[in-house]
Amino acid sequence: MTRSIDEIYNSISQMLIKGIDGSFCDAVLEVELHSLALKISGGYLQVDGSEANSFSSIKEHKKILMNDLIELQAKTKENWNTLNYNLHSNGEFNVEFGFNEGLAEDIQRVCTQV
Secondary structure, X not given: OOOOHHHHHXXXXXXXXXXXXXXXXXXXXXXXXXXXXEEEEEEEEEOOXXXXXXXXXXXXXXXXXXXXXHHHHHHOOOOOOEEEEEEEOOOOEEEEEEOOHHHHHHHHHHHHHO
């Protein structure tokens, strides 16, 4: 089954929401992706304005997230290996794609050494 880009974004949003304890105002997922390598970080701010919190279960769903990101990478026209995904409590989100040349070179170097 092929999914639309919007369906992939929805899947990522749902995964973030599962990792949030209580009400939130903003959540951020930062990703570095290259082939089968994935580094994720991020967290969320609660409505009460307290300090930033880490997602409670995002690492448990890392394989699903990686599949979503690989599918998204294949469907987007941009060449990217970094992604910032910002989710707001009203359901709106924005995505910023980037290309980190140093990351790409490091991964390529490691792959050729194996």
